[in-house]
Every structure is written in structure tokens, then in C-alpha cells.
Amino acid sequence: MTTINQSDFFTAPIEQYRSELSFCTASVKGMQEWLLRLPSIHLGDSSKSLLNAVIEILELKCEEQLRFDLIQSLHLSLEQVLGTLEKYFLSDVASIMNHNESIVELAQQFRCYIARIYIHIAFEAHTQLNSKQFSLFAFRQKKQLQKIRSLSTYYALQQLSLLKFQQLVLYKSSLVGQWRIGHQLFILAEYNDFHLEDINHLHGSINQLPNIYQLYTQINLLDILNTHQIRPIEIQALFQCSYQWVQLIQIINKESANSRYIIDPNKDFPPVLNNTQLKKGEDCYFIGTQALLEHINLANLPQNKQISPTEKHYLSSSLIFHVQNLLNNIPERRYERYDYVSNIQLAFGLQSAHYYLSHATHFEDTLLLESKVHLQQDHSASRSSWNSDKPTVKTKSLYHVLDQETKYIHSCTIMDISINGYRMRWTGQVPKQLRTGEFILVQENAHSPWRGGVIRWIKQVSNKHLEFGVEVLSQDLTPCAVQLSADRNTIFFHPALLLSNDVLNKNMLTIIVPGHQTFKPQQGINLRLSNKQIKIYLNDAKLISQSFSQFNFELLNDDEQGILEQHVHQHAETIKKQDVWESLK
Structure with missing residues (x-):
């Protein structure tokens, strides 16, 4: 079994040796019945059981359609457990760093393994679509594989986005291979022209970001907005606003005057500031942030009606200044370190x-x-009628x-x-x-x-x-x-x-x-x-x-x-x- 500490966790071949699951039958019905028996009251026990289930689904030797259905059956329960674990990150990061590293590790393992399953399904489905010759009678099977490829790519990037948010809150670095696999998933979707496909319409789901393009944009935007200069609660605020700001970000494969950042998809690296010293390959992507800067510049104006309720709730003046300063200046080191x-x-x-x-x-x-200002504290005992002494006023x-x-x-x-x-x-x-x-x-x-x-x-x-x-x-x-x-x-x-x-x-x-x-x-x-x-x-x-x-x-x-x-x-x-x-x- 691969572990998230391995340098090739996201890309290493998976040994799928299980012919069946140890905890239930390998079917959607069996998974649902097992979930009903899961001890939801005890977070520790349920977390351990769910993580083992995810790992076994990854190691199961089966069709990718079944693997997708199994992980989807667990998806809601997994997010509920992760939501509980991740509350600790925002409530007391210092305590997490000193006393609850095991909680951090568990939450990161969940995100990584869920992402790994969807990544595997997406690339396996793509391989089958390119290697098989589908007859006229297998049209339905081909459409189903295309659907699984689209959905798995989307959910893999969604987990990578949530993993990036988790790492930013905890001031942790990205894992080896994390950025490269994200770039590869987006290339897969763009090259096969399903990066703008409405996932909610395709799957009958309700996701805040409707397509792969916006999810990939969110991952890159989260990294751009983070400079290790803001608190976890402010990182959460930017994360919430990013769901709307992705519409103001442009990622294209041609450089323009507004191409502030550049992505090299062949490297395991986040977007970097675009400058003349960089060698730019033909397959690079360019990120334009000018529309977001213009939008955030108006956020403090009382007559601005375009600011959303979410932005009003989450954006403080210091956060607005942070984003303005970041997108308007050149964030390069001015002084050499010694x-x-x-x-x-x-x-x-x-x-x-x-x-x-x-x-x-x-x-x-x-x-x-000249005279110190104090608040008088009234004590009824000092005013008792039988006390002949002068009342004491504290x-x-x-x-x-x-x-x-x-x-x-x-x-x-x-x-x-x-x-x-x-x-x-x-x-x-x-x-x-x-x-x-x-x-x-x-x-x-x-x-x-x-x-x-x-x-x-x-x-x-x-x-x-x-x-x-x-x-x-x-x-x-x-x-x-x-x-x-x-x-x-x-x-x-x-x-x-x-x-x-x-x-x-x-x-x-x-x-x-x-x-x-x-x-x-x-x-x-x-x-x-x-x-x-x-x-x-x-x-x-x-x-x-x-x-x-x-x-x-x-x-x-x-x-x-x-x-x-x-x-x-x-x-x-x-x-x-x-x-x-x-x-x-």
C-alpha cells in the first residue's frame, strides 16, 4: 500500500489485489448497509473505518464504473467526518501544531486517498476510451466511460483544491507530485474538450463551481493569494470568496499584456510571477488577474453594488489591502538574505x-x-445600615x-x-x-x-x-x-x-x-x-x-x-x- 509520505504517491502504480472488500460486499447496496451500521457517535472509530474503506476501494480489482459508484456512496459521509476534523484547524492552529498532529495527518490522508481514487478512475477511463474499439452497439458503454472520466477528473481536482486549503491553513507545503497531477488533470480535460462541461447538469449534483476550468482556477488562485502573511481565519475568508473570484480570473495558453502569472504544466510547481527571465514553453498557461484587481479596488466604495453578501461578510479592510497589494505589486524579494x-x-x-x-x-x-479615571464597583455590603464604619468604595x-x-x-x-x-x-x-x-x-x-x-x-x-x-x-x-x-x-x-x-x-x-x-x-x-x-x-x-x-x-x-x-x-x-x-x- 502506498502512503502519502512517498514521493510518488499521486503517480505510483496501484497494486489492485483485492477480489472483495473485507467489511461489506462490493456493491452500492452493500456499502449503504455498512454505512448504516457505522458508529457515527464515536468519531475516532468511524474515521478509522472510513479511511480503511477508502484504501480498500483503491486496492479493489474491479471495473472503474463500480469503483466510482463505491466511492460516491461514501462521499457524503467522508465530507461530514472531514468537516468535523477540519474545524480544529480554524479554532486553534497552535494547539494542532503542538498536540494534535495525528488529527492533521488523518485529515490529510483522507483528502489524499479520496483524490487518488478519482485520479486513478479518470486516467483509467481515459486509457480505455483511447485503447478500445467501440462498436455501434457499444455506444452506451463509451458514453458511460466519458461521463465517468469527466466526473472523476472534476472530483479529483475538487479534492486537490480542498487539500490545498487544508495545507494553507496549517502552513504546510504541497506534497511531492501534487501540483504536477493537478496540471495533468486539467490538460486531460482541456485536450478532450470537457473542461467547461457543467458537472451539476451531467451528474445531477449541486457543486458551487460547475466545471473543471473553475476548479483548476481556484487551486491556482488559492496559492497566488497566499503569502504566509495571513491568519488561518483569513485564509478561510479568501477561500470562501474564491468561489466567486474564479470568474474574474483568466487562464489561457497565449501570453497577453495582462498575463501576470505563468504555469509550467511539466513541472511540479505552482504558478509563478511572469517575467522576462522565465523560459516559456509552448504548453505553458498564463493567468490574468486584472479583472479581480479592478473588482477588489472597488470593494471599499459604499456605492459599489457589485460586491456580494459573501464578500461583505468575509472581507475585512486588511484582507482587501492584502489582495490589492499582492495583485498590484511585484512580490519579489527586494533584499538578499545572509x-x-x-x-x-x-x-x-x-x-x-x-x-x-x-x-x-x-x-x-x-x-x-491629572486624575485617573476609574469605574466604581458598588458593593451592597458596604452600605449596610448596621455598619457604623465609612463605606468602602472599590x-x-x-x-x-x-x-x-x-x-x-x-x-x-x-x-x-x-x-x-x-x-x-x-x-x-x-x-x-x-x-x-x-x-x-x-x-x-x-x-x-x-x-x-x-x-x-x-x-x-x-x-x-x-x-x-x-x-x-x-x-x-x-x-x-x-x-x-x-x-x-x-x-x-x-x-x-x-x-x-x-x-x-x-x-x-x-x-x-x-x-x-x-x-x-x-x-x-x-x-x-x-x-x-x-x-x-x-x-x-x-x-x-x-x-x-x-x-x-x-x-x-x-x-x-x-x-x-x-x-x-x-x-x-x-x-x-x-x-x-x-x-x-
Whole structure:
């Protein structure tokens, strides 16, 4: 029996030695009766039985029509079990990586074996259609084989699409041969002119994507939209939207001005960015994404009536920005990486960054408010009539005090560096804050300053190891606070950071604020610098993630420029003095 760990799992010849199934008679009726006896309450037992059934169907020596009918009899039950298993992936990926690798392996085995059965049926049916001479009286048999070939090709690609989604959620790489077999299935369908055939009409089924062309497009689109820079829940959102976006993607065998990506079907490789350095064979496919880019550019406009309920539900502003940025820019590495192995200190999140950059001072204390705002907690016992003592009024601060877990300083290993970032390896239990799009502080040693960055991508390497990439945004960071100008009835502030960078020999300031929906471009807010407060206007967004946003900004009153510059300068001086003092300890 082949295993999914074999390098040739999808293409290796299958040894079909079984003359019968061990658990039921090899018929649709026998399969249905066996399913009724299956213990549905116990997921572990039913999963094991169903996986063994799928493997035996693959190894059964029988006609391809019967094999197709048998796997179709199990199809609904298999998807129900897989749906339950895959819920774990979206609920707690960190837990899956550390404790439930067996669940991951089981789910992947299911997808791979189901796909392998349909792949086998599709190519066997195609071989029979090309090798047999069908008489006039065998016309019905030929039509049935053509139908099985079409349906099996479709369901094989459907499983490969769901497998790709599963791998993206878990930050896993594609299996060897996975891309090549997908390309071969599409070529089979296109060459024999059934890639646009309506499967729902042919089979009387209800599938969201009606033909093989759209399924193949979805697989390629999922890979294009994934850059290891988004969370599993966001990968699911893009997956749901992809069912509609495939209609905006064009895959053709002729290059045009809009051919952004290229597919070499002879290689076991996903689509790559189309550029002049690539050698392009005659059988390559070209992918155009301009229509999707134009569609997504309108998604934020309130007057846009073309956006669907699905897109409204799943697309956040950060996801829209992600797709726009991906389809509008050239996603090539700008900086060469250099080998550099060392340990590095990490602190996750904007709140933690504010805490450490404020010399381990809690956020409320950095505001230097004349009077601290508290919520009164009423306790009826303190107002008892027989108690002669003065009633005690307990108060609770509006501002959350960081717990030890949130502000914990972690340590991990640098694998290599570039001019503007790090590639790191994480070993052991994964903290919940380690996620794409999270703000992060990094410090190479006790004598170096904290640098601020963002986690750009995460990739699972093995059961106990993760690799992730950090882009450094600035090493000149100044803690501050912001308040929405519209909130006149409250004095609640949010932690924020000022980032200083040299651009063309000119010092430029940007601001990082929490979240991706609270603060928006073209918005006026109050900026608090210690005990002073000035008004600023947020311009365009430089970066939006699920946990923070980075904006360019300008002062509403130019006369207050000196207050801003003085605050940034004073903080820089305190950091230098602290570093000197730390070095003397």
C-alpha cells in the first residue's frame, strides 16, 4: 500500500489485489448497509473505518464504473467526518501544531486517498476510451466511460483544491507530485474538450463551481493569494470568496499584456510571477488577474453594488489591502538574505511594545493625567445600615494592566537576516501572539535597542518547529497615546507608537495605532505626548494588519511641530541613557 509520505504517491502504480472488500460486499447496496451500521457517535472509530474503506476501494480489482459508484456512496459521509476534523484547524492552529498532529495527518490522508481514487478512475477511463474499439452497439458503454472520466477528473481536482486549503491553513507545503497531477488533470480535460462541461447538469449534483476550468482556477488562485502573511481565519475568508473570484480570473495558453502569472504544466510547481527571465514553453498557461484587481479596488466604495453578501461578510479592510497589494505589486524579494545564526529576544503586540519602550511603565501611568479615571464597583455590603464604619468604595481602572503572559519576553533562534528583516525558528509550544500581522519588538542583545517590526509569514517545518519572517519597520520608536476626536464624552486613550525613518535624507514620522477598523484614513485624532496633547490628521495607510495599522499623518496646527519633535528627541535621549546604565550593571 502506498502512503502519502512517498514521493510518488499521486503517480505510483496501484497494486489492485483485492477480489472483495473485507467489511461489506462490493456493491452500492452493500456499502449503504455498512454505512448504516457505522458508529457515527464515536468519531475516532468511524474515521478509522472510513479511511480503511477508502484504501480498500483503491486496492479493489474491479471495473472503474463500480469503483466510482463505491466511492460516491461514501462521499457524503467522508465530507461530514472531514468537516468535523477540519474545524480544529480554524479554532486553534497552535494547539494542532503542538498536540494534535495525528488529527492533521488523518485529515490529510483522507483528502489524499479520496483524490487518488478519482485520479486513478479518470486516467483509467481515459486509457480505455483511447485503447478500445467501440462498436455501434457499444455506444452506451463509451458514453458511460466519458461521463465517468469527466466526473472523476472534476472530483479529483475538487479534492486537490480542498487539500490545498487544508495545507494553507496549517502552513504546510504541497506534497511531492501534487501540483504536477493537478496540471495533468486539467490538460486531460482541456485536450478532450470537457473542461467547461457543467458537472451539476451531467451528474445531477449541486457543486458551487460547475466545471473543471473553475476548479483548476481556484487551486491556482488559492496559492497566488497566499503569502504566509495571513491568519488561518483569513485564509478561510479568501477561500470562501474564491468561489466567486474564479470568474474574474483568466487562464489561457497565449501570453497577453495582462498575463501576470505563468504555469509550467511539466513541472511540479505552482504558478509563478511572469517575467522576462522565465523560459516559456509552448504548453505553458498564463493567468490574468486584472479583472479581480479592478473588482477588489472597488470593494471599499459604499456605492459599489457589485460586491456580494459573501464578500461583505468575509472581507475585512486588511484582507482587501492584502489582495490589492499582492495583485498590484511585484512580490519579489527586494533584499538578499545572509546566513546569521544567533538568539534574539521578542515581545509580541503593540501593548507590550508600549510597555517596554516606556521603561516598563503601565500605559495609564504614561498618560500623566491629572486624575485617573476609574469605574466604581458598588458593593451592597458596604452600605449596610448596621455598619457604623465609612463605606468602602472599590474602583477599577478603565485601562487593562498587562498580565505576565502578554508581556513575557521570549527567545528564539535567528536563521538568517536581510537588510530589512529576519527569518527565525521557533521551537516548542507556540504562544497565541505568534501570528501573521502581529506587531513585534526584537532585540538582538542587551546592548542593542529594541526594533519594531511585523510578522510577515509563518511556515510549519515539522511537528515541533515553526519558521517565521519578521520585517523591521523601524528602530527609532517613541511610545505615545491616541484618542478619537469624536469621543468627547470620554477621555479613553489607546496605546500607539511613533516610528521614525530616514527617507531620502529626510526624517519621516509615521504612527502605529491598534486594530484595523477603529482608525481610518482621512480621520482627525488627538495625539497625547506625556502630559501634552495635539491634534493630527491621518493620511494614507502604509500598512494594515489584523492587529495594528500604520499611517502617515500631518499636524492640524503646524506651530505644534516643535512639541512633537521635542518629545521624540527626549525619548531617544532617555533610551540612550538607559542603555548606558544597563551596560554598567
